[in-house]
Amino acid sequence: MIGVSVQGVVKRFGETTALAGIDVEIQPGELFFLLGPSGCGKTTLLRCLAGFYIPDDGKILFGQEDVTHKEPHRRGTGMMFQSYALWPHMTVLENVSFGLEQQKIQKAERQQRALDALKSVQMEEYSARKPNALSGGQQQRVALARALVIRPKCLLLDEPLSNLDAKLRNDMRLEIRRICKEYALTTIYVTHDQKEALSIADRMAVFSQGELQQVGTPVEVYRRPRNRFVADFIGEANFLFGKFQSSTNGFHRIETAFGEIQGVAPVGVILAPGAKVTVMIRPEMLTLVEQAPVVNAIPAKIIGETYYGEVAHYEVAAGGGGATLRVSEINPQHLGGGREGALFAAVRPEDVVILTD
Incomplete structure (x- = not known):
């Protein structure tokens, strides 16, 4: 196992800055995700790690070795491409052993x-087949085996599940995590799929326009986003606008159009009285109740609902000012107008995040 250190990496293409001084430390054996929308710089960073791009500034270390300008085949990485890139004229076994042949490994080994x-x-029972005789999921497994067989120091995965259907993606997420942990591989995984990252990552880095927005565990990034971009990109969120008033018992009091809301701010954020802030509340953190709690009670009326079986999503008119909130309910019990009378959208202060951007 090796750690990977990215130090001040800059990459430009003409006048476009794809990476604007990226600093990140990836621990040995970690399953680390690079996450963000198309064009944010995540694939550019992966290609810099693989050696396909040379940074214009900064350094990349594999353990203590500076590999910034080292050729791709000398870095000890295994890369799995989005397209799988299997040789159509070779059998599955020949595809997987191709990298070993380039390393001059003896035929029997x-x-x-x-x-x-x-x-x-x-996939051992399919070793004699050609790639065009395999399903998408089977081809994905072969491509993963080909990346693993060279025993890489670092495994690089570029959106490996994007060509699979939803159910197969779910199955393969767990399979990839199992294999990476079984082989104790330091793995760097690029995706734009937030659920993919949340479900199997040890930690993740969220990118936007070539800049690193936040690094943390899935729980940290989801429950304590550092800014509105991260909050909006990772999962769904309601945003309310207000002004900071004061702090009580570790919670910040915010004046909003819906009344006073209490919540918490990310670590290191200091709020000044009267500062304009954004209040972020996840839909599943809200609960529709008939009795208003002592804090964080927003008058609400259901104006729309969508049923998905295990969960229902409600649109509620909030506070009487024409604004709406999204509320999610697990194992819904009151569909089809089952709630009558006055309602309140309630949320615990520890589930409310105060953002300053």
């Missing part, structure tokens, strides 16, 4: 290691 890699992804 080559074949055994390729079979072992196929077994790890449960």
Whole structure:
């Protein structure tokens, strides 16, 4: 296992800055995600790590070794591309063993290691088939085996599940995590799929327009986003605008159009009296109740509902000013007008995040 250190990496394409001084430390054996919308710089950083791009400034270290200007085939990385890039004229076994052939590994060892890699992804019985005789999920497993067989110091995955259907994506997420942990691989995984990152990452880095917005565990990034971009990109969120009033018992009091809301701010954020802030509340943190709690009670009326079986999403008119909030309810019980009379959208102060951007 090795750690990966990205130090002040800058990459430009003409007048466009794709990476604007990225600093991030990835721990040995960590499953680390680079997450963000298209064009944010995540794939550019992955290609810098692989050696396909050379940074214009900054350094990349694998352990203690500076690999910033090292050729791709000398870095000890295994990369799995979005398109899988399997050779159509080769069998599954030949595809997987190709990298070992380039390393001048003897044929007998080559074949055994390729079979072992196929077994790890449960594809050994398909070793004699050609790629066009495989399903998308099977091709994905073969591409993963090919990346694993060279025993890389670092595994690089570029949106590996984007070509699969929803159910197969869910299955393969867990399979990728199992394999990475079983092989104790330092893995860097690019995706724009927030659920993919939340479900299997050890930590993640969120990018926007070439800049690093936040690094943290899935729980940290989801429950304590550092700014509105992260809050809006990772999951759904309601945003209310207000002014900071004061702090009580560790919670900040915010004056909003819906009344006073109490919440918490990210670590290190200092609020000045009267400062304009944004209040972020996840839909599932809100509860529709008939009795107003002591704090954080917003008068609400259901104006729309969507039922998904295990969850229902409500649109509620909030505070009587024409604004709406989204509320999610797990195991819904009161659909189809089942709630009559006055309602309040309630939320615990610890589930409210105060943002300053």
